[in-house]
Amino acid sequence: MRRLLDFLIAKRHWFLFLLLELLSFVLIYRSNAYQQSVMLSTANVMTANIVSLAGSVTSYINLRDRNRALIERNGQLEIELLRMQRRIEMMAADTTSFHGFAGGSPEDHFPYDVIISKVVNNSVTYLSNYITIDKGRNDGISPDMGVVSENGVVGIVSTVSDHYSVVMPLLNPKSRLSCKVLGSSYFGSMSWDGRSTQYAKLDELPRHVEFKEGDTIVTSGFSAIFPEGIMVGYVSSFERQRDDNFYSLTVRLTTDFHRLSSVMVIRNFRQSEQIQVEQEARSNG
Numbered sequence: 001m002r003r004l005l006d007f008l009i010a011k012r013h014w015f016l017f018l019l020l021e022l023l024s025f026v027l028i029y030r031s032n033a034y035q036q037s038v039m040l041s042t043a044n045v046m047t048a049n050i051v052s053l054a055g056s057v058t059s060y061i062n063l064r065d066r067n068r069a070l071i072e073r074n075g076q077l078e079i080e081l082l083r084m085q086r087r088i089e090m091m092a093a094d095t096t097s098f099h100g101f102a103g104g105s106p107e108d109h110f111p112y113d114v115i116i117s118k119v120v121n122n123s124v125t126y127l128s129n130y131i132t133i134d135k136g137r138n139d140g141i142s143p144d145m146g147v148v149s150e151n152g153v154v155g156i157v158s159t160v161s162d163h164y165s166v167v168m169p170l171l172n173p174k175s176r177l178s179c180k181v182l183g184s185s186y187f188g189s190m191s192w193d194g195r196s197t198q199y200a201k202l203d204e205l206p207r208h209v210e211f212k213e214g215d216t217i218v219t220s221g222f223s224a225i226f227p228e229g230i231m232v233g234y235v236s237s238f239e240r241q242r243d244d245n246f247y248s249l250t251v252r253l254t255t256d257f258h259r260l261s262s263v264m265v266i267r268n269f270r271q272s273e274q275i276q277v278e279q280e281a282r283s284n285g
Helices: 002-010 012-031 033-093 095-101 271-284
Strands: 112-122 131-133 146-148 153-160 165-169 177-181 187-191 199-206 216-219 231-240 246-253 262-268
Touching (some): 177 231, 187 246, 262 271
Antiparallel strands (some): 112 262, 131 165, 146 262, 153 165, 177 187, 177 216, 199 246
C-alpha cells in the first residue's frame, strides 16, 4: 500500500495533466456542435466495427458447425446414393428381387454406414504419408476401414487407439486400391509412385477395356473395404505396360490431400464375415 501511495505522489503531475486534458475535452464537446458531431461519428464507427467483428466471430463459429453438419449430411447422402444404385442393379438383374426390399433393414442389402471424423494431423511431403483422425476404437473404428472425403477416396485405416486412428492415404506406396473405369466391369490396381500429390497410377487394366482421357475412375467394390462406385479420379493419360496386354493409366485424383479437414470412415457391417470366409477358402485351397 505504501508503494502505491509513493507512486501516486511521485506521478501527481501526470495525473493532474490527464485530468485537465479530460476536462478540456468535455468542455470542448459541450460548447461546440461540430466537435460533438465528430466525436459521435467516431464513436458510432468504433461501435459498428466492434459489432461487426463480434458478428464475424459468431458467424465463423456458426459456419464451422454448419459445415460439419453438411459434411455429415453429405456422407449420409453418399451412402444412400450407393445403396440406391445397388438396388437398381439388383432389380435390373432380377426383377423379382424388387419384393425383397420390402422388408428387413437397409443393412441386409447394403451393409455400410459412415462415421464423420476430423483430421488432426496430415502429411503430404513424405514418401510414406499418413493421416491422423480424432475418432478411434471407442467410436466404432477398426483397422481396414475405408476413408473418403466429400470429393473421393482418401485411404484405409491402418492403426487404431481408443480415441484416434491413423489412415494410410492413397499418397503412400504401400497403399493399394482396386479401381475400374466407370461403366466397365474390368478392374485394376491403383498405387502411388511418390511423385505428384495430384496423380496416381492404375495398372493391370486389360488391354481390351474401352476408355478415353477424362473418363471417371471409381472403386470396383471387389474388397470388404469400399463399396462399388466411390469416386477416385479421372483418366489423365495412359500407356501400354511392358507385356502389352495391360494398360497403365495416370489418374488425376479428385481428393485434395493438402486441404483435408473432415473425412468419413466407411463401416462395413459384413466385413469380418467376408474376411473370415475368404481366409478359410485360402487355407483350404
